[in-house]
Amino acid sequence: MGFWETALTVGAIYLSYCTIVCIRRIFFHPLSGFPGPKFAACTLWYEFYYDVVLEGKWVWRIKDMHEKYGPIVRINPHELHIKDPEFYDEIYGPATGGKVRNKYSWWVNMAGAPVSIFATTEHSHHRLRRAPLNPFFSKQAVRNLEPLIWEKVNTLVSRLDRATKEEQVIRADCAFMALTMDVICSYCFGHDPKYLQDKDLGLSWKETINGAWQNGALLRAFPQMANVMRVFPRTIAMKIDPNMGKFLAWQDSVKDMVRPIMENNDGKNNHRTIFHTLRDSDLPPEEKSIRRLCDEGEIFTGAGSETTAKTLTTILFYLTTNPEILQSLRSELATVATVPNTPPSWSELERLPYLSAIVQEGLRLSHGITTRLPRTASEPLFYKNFQIPSGTPVSQTPYFVLSDENVFFEPQNFKPERWLGYHGLDKYQVVFGKGSRACIGMNLAYAELTMTCAALFRRFRFELFETSFKDIEMVHDFFVAAPAEPRRGVRVRVFNVGKECNTLSL
Numbered sequence: 001m002g003f004w005e006t007a008l009t010v011g012a013i014y015l016s017y018c019t020i021v022c023i024r025r026i027f028f029h030p031l032s033g034f035p036g037p038k039f040a041a042c043t044l045w046y047e048f049y050y051d052v053v054l055e056g057k058w059v060w061r062i063k064d065m066h067e068k069y070g071p072i073v074r075i076n077p078h079e080l081h082i083k084d085p086e087f088y089d090e091i092y093g094p095a096t097g098g099k100v101r102n103k104y105s106w107w108v109n110m111a112g113a114p115v116s117i118f119a120t121t122e123h124s125h126h127r128l129r130r131a132p133l134n135p136f137f138s139k140q141a142v143r144n145l146e147p148l149i150w151e152k153v154n155t156l157v158s159r160l161d162r163a164t165k166e167e168q169v170i171r172a173d174c175a176f177m178a179l180t181m182d183v184i185c186s187y188c189f190g191h192d193p194k195y196l197q198d199k200d201l202g203l204s205w206k207e208t209i210n211g212a213w214q215n216g217a218l219l220r221a222f223p224q225m226a227n228v229m230r231v232f233p234r235t236i237a238m239k240i241d242p243n244m245g246k247f248l249a250w251q252d253s254v255k256d257m258v259r260p261i262m263e264n265n266d267g268k269n270n271h272r273t274i275f276h277t278l279r280d281s282d283l284p285p286e287e288k289s290i291r292r293l294c295d296e297g298e299i300f301t302g303a304g305s306e307t308t309a310k311t312l313t314t315i316l317f318y319l320t321t322n323p324e325i326l327q328s329l330r331s332e333l334a335t336v337a338t339v340p341n342t343p344p345s346w347s348e349l350e351r352l353p354y355l356s357a358i359v360q361e362g363l364r365l366s367h368g369i370t371t372r373l374p375r376t377a378s379e380p381l382f383y384k385n386f387q388i389p390s391g392t393p394v395s396q397t398p399y400f401v402l403s404d405e406n407v408f409f410e411p412q413n414f415k416p417e418r419w420l421g422y423h424g425l426d427k428y429q430v431v432f433g434k435g436s437r438a439c440i441g442m443n444l445a446y447a448e449l450t451m452t453c454a455a456l457f458r459r460f461r462f463e464l465f466e467t468s469f470k471d472i473e474m475v476h477d478f479f480v481a482a483p484a485e486p487r488r489g490v491r492v493r494v495f496n497v498g499k500e501c502n503t504l505s506l
Contacts, residue, residue, distance in 0.1 A: 021042075022042040022043070025041050025042055025077045026038055026041050026042065029041070029077065030389045030392070031074050031077075031078070031080065031389075031392065033386075034072065034073070034074040034080060034386065035069035035070060035072070035073060035074065036065060036069055036073045036074035036075060037065065037069075040065075040074065040075055040076055040077075041074055041076075041077055042077065043076075043077065044076050044077065044221070046076065047075070047076050048217070048221050051217035051477075052217050052218050052221065055214070055476055055478075056214070056217070056475075056476030056477040056478045056482065057476065057477070058217075058477065059370060059371070059372075059397060059399065059477040060477075062075055062081055062083075062372070062397065063083075063400070065081075066081075066083040071083050071084045071383075071384070072084075072383055072384070072386055078106075078392075078393060079104070079374060079392070079393040079394070079395065080388060080392060080393070080394045080395075081372060081394075081395050081396070081397070082383060082394060082395070082396050083396065083397075083400050084383075084396070085400075085401045085404050085406075085407050085428050087383060087396070088396055088401055088428075088430060088434065089427075089434060090381065090383075091375050091377075091381075091394055091395070091396060092373070092375065092396075092430075092433060092434040092435050092437070093434055093435050094434075094435045094436060095123060095435065095436060098378075099377065099378065099379060100123040100124075100377075100378055101123065101375040101376065101377055101435070101437070102121050102122055102123050102375065102376045102378075103119075103120070103121040103126075103374070103375065103376075103437070104121070104374035104375065104376055104393040104395075105121045106220065106393075107220065107374045107393070108120075108121060109219055109220045109223035109226075110216035110217060110219050110220040110371075110479070111216070111219075111299065112212070112215075112216075112219050112225075112226040112229075112298075113226075113295035113296075113298050113299050114223075114226070114295065115289075115291065115292040115295050116292070116295040116296050116298070116299045117129045117130050117133070117296065117299070117440070118299045118303070119295070123436070126436070126437070127436065128283070128287070129283075129287060130436075130440065132277055132278055132281040132283060133274060133277070133278070133440060134440070135277075136274050136277060137440050137441055137442075137443055137444060138443065139443045141443075142346070142443040142444050142447045143345075143346060143347070143447075145187060145444070145447070146345065146346055146447070146451075148183065148186055148187065149183055149447055149448060149451055150343055150451065152179055152182050152183050152186075152196065153179065153451055153452050153455045153456075154455075155179075155182075155196045155197070156175060156178075156179050156196055156452070156455075156456075157455055157456070157459065159175065159196060159197075159201075160175075160456070160460055160494045161496065163494045164460075164494050164495055164496045167493070168494075169465045169491050169492070169493055170201075170491065170492055170493075170494055171200075171201060171203065171489055171490070171491055172312075172313055172316050172462070172490045172491065172492050173206070173309065173310070173313045173489060173490045174200065174201040174202060174203050174206055174489075175196075175201050176308075176309035176310075176312040176313055176316075176452070177195070177201070177202060177205070177206045177209075177305055177306065177309040178195035178196045178198065178201040178202040178205075179196060179309070179312075179448070179452065180304065180305040180306075180308045180309045180312075180448060181193060181195050181202060181205060181301065181304075181305040182194065182195055182196050183304075183444075183448060184300060184301055184304035184305055184441075184444075185257075185301060187273070187274070187444075188273055188274045188275070188297065188300050188301070188304070189257040189258070189261075189273055189274075189275065189297070190261075190271040190273045191257050193205075204246060205250075206306075207246070208246040208247055208249075208250050209250075209301075209302050209305065209306055210306070210478070210482070210488075211244075211246070211247060212247055212250075212302060213302075213306070213478040213479045213480055213482075214476075214478040214482070216371075216478065216479050229244070229247075229248060229251075230248075230251065232244075232248065234248050234249065234252070250298075250301075251294070251298060254294050254297040254298050254301065255290070255294050255297075257297065258275055258290065258293050258294050258297050259290055261273065261275040261276055261279060262275065262279050262288065262290055262293060264279075274296075274300070275293060275297070278293060278296075300441075303439070303441065304441050304444070306480055307366075307368055307369070307445070307480060308445045308448050308449065310366045310480060310481070311359075311362045311363050311366040311368075311445075311449060312362070312448075312449065312452055312453070313366070313472065313490050314362050314365050314366040314472055315358060315359070315361075315362035315449075315453060316456075316462060316490070316492070317464070317467075317469075317471075317472050317490060318361075318362070318365070318414035319358070319457060319462075320462045320463065320464055320492070321464070322414060325358070325414070325416060326457060328354055329354055329355060329358060329453075329457055330457065330458055332352050332353075332354045332355060333352070333355065333454055333457070333458040334458070335352075336348050336349065336352065336454075343451075343454075343455070344454065346447050346450060346451060349450040349451060349454050350446065350450055353420055354416065354420070355450060355453060355454065356419070356450070357416035357417065357418075357419035357420050358416045358453065359446070359449045359450055359453065360416070360419045360425075360429060361414055361415060361416045361418070361419060362449070363429065363431045363449075364402045364408070364429065364431065365402075365414060366431075366481065367398065367399045367402060367403075367431070367474060367480070367481045368398055368402075368430075368431035368432065368480075369398055369431075369433075369479060369480065370397070370398065370399045370474065370477045370478075370479065370480055370481050371397070371477055371479045372395035372396065372397040373395055373396070373397075373398070373433070374393040374394065374395040375393070375394060375395065376390075376391050376392065376393050376394070377390055377391070377392075377394070378390060378391075381394060398430045398431065398433075399474070399477075399481075401428055401430050402428070402429075402430065402431070404428070407425070407428045408425070408428070432445075458497075459496065459497065460494055460495065460496060460497060461494075461495040461496075461497050462492045462493070462494060462495075463492060463493040463494075463495065464490075464491070464492055465491045465492055465493050466491055467489075467490050467491050467492070468487075470483060470484065470487045471483055471487045471488070471489060471490050472490065473487075
């Protein structure tokens with residue numbers, strides 16, 4: 001048999017195989033009775049096209065599916081998606097009565113950190129890994145961290161003061177990313193990268209982490225890429241693709257910070273970090289490997305910087321474009337800014353209702369994690385007239401909950417007053433997730449948000465510079481919301497509103 005005959009035979013066999021697989025998935029699969037496009041039921045390449053080729057557009061295709069097929073849709077051969085805020089807790093709520101929820105192993109490939117708590121699929125294994133970390137992110141632990149947070153906020157204030165004198169235009173999104181990165185690295189590793197002191201406020205870091213988010217869907221399709229990248233020569237990577245080179249350099253820097261701690265070789269650093277706690281915990285030895293803890297470090301620095309920074313950027317944008325809201329916030333902040341050179345505590349600030357409402361609305365409109373979050377249940381789930389087989393990956397997308405017009409009146413508008421008083425909205429604030437898998441850094445994020453807002457918006461006035469809503473509008477889902485490519489970056493001019501407002505900085 002010649003080459004072409006062999007090629008045609010192999011091609012025919014492969015085509016026959018694909019046809020049989022498609023027929024089985026459409027007509028004989030346990031999910032064949034659920035509504036959804038037939039092509040999506042046939043192959044994962046449908047999702048790949050929207051998420052990788054079209055760059056983060058799968059979330060909008062899912063939205064279109066729901067508009068056509070209803071609140072429950074089969075979005076790929078193996079997975080269901082539900083668009084119903086009232087059913088969110090059933091998928092993500094606390095494990096009770098022996099009902100546990102595991103993560104979907106295929107989906108967590110996107111992290112590129114397979115042994116981190118984020119990528120841990122099984123419920124009890126996740127509990128084992130997270131238990132030593134919970135005290136480090138408790139509310140009391142974050143209260144003890146206030147001096148560090150104020151120190152970084154004050155560095156940002158000094159940087160903005162200089163910008164007022166020199167009439168500089170500041171990339172606010174970079175400034176907030178520099179702030180959150182300096183805090184999380186100081187806390188996690190005992191190492192301050194000092195991005196707030198960089199001339200460009202750590203722009204290269206921001207581009208690196210955003211590039212990592214953007215490549216998540218590609219890693220989900222080809223998880224072996226993560227292992228290849230770990231051993232890829234750095235100098236070659238930098239020449240081929242500078243963004244990949246920066247990403248690999250970031251991985252190396254995490255390893256350089258983690259390794260000395262795990263090897264008891266971190267010098268005279270008396271600050272006990274998360275990794276000292278993990279090193280000295282009673283976790284099994286395999287849970288303390290350098291590889292696993294480097295994965296944790298990558299997740300902490302990525303998740304602990306971008307999402308909070310994006311929320312601060314969103315708040316700044318809306319306060320700048322809604323001066324009456326900003327004035328109400330300043331009036332409230334004046335009630336706690338009473339002792340010169342002594343900032344209020346986080347406890348005092350979180351008791352301010354209007355500041356808290358602004359933070360909640362900023363969280364809602366920055367969307368947090370915008371990619372769906374699949375879970376598998378150990379028992380069948382029941383939604384309306386459908387019985388979902390046990391073990392089926394089922395998800396909701398937080399963005400759909402946070403923008404649901406039946407829950408949030410005029411969801412596209414920045415309305416802090418919707419959070420004042422009790423209207424039952426807390427149930428639908430899903431930015432941090434729910435249950436045992438809720439974001440471990442939630443308390444730290446709240447502290448950073450309230451303290452930064454208190455310091456900046458009492459002291460400074462911001463004016464948007466060549467910036468519009470398109471610079472914060474969600475166009476792509478790269479695990480976090482991303483605007484259209486030419487519109488990335490919120491730039492502002494900064495003005496000092498007076499010495500009488502300076503009591504919120506150290």
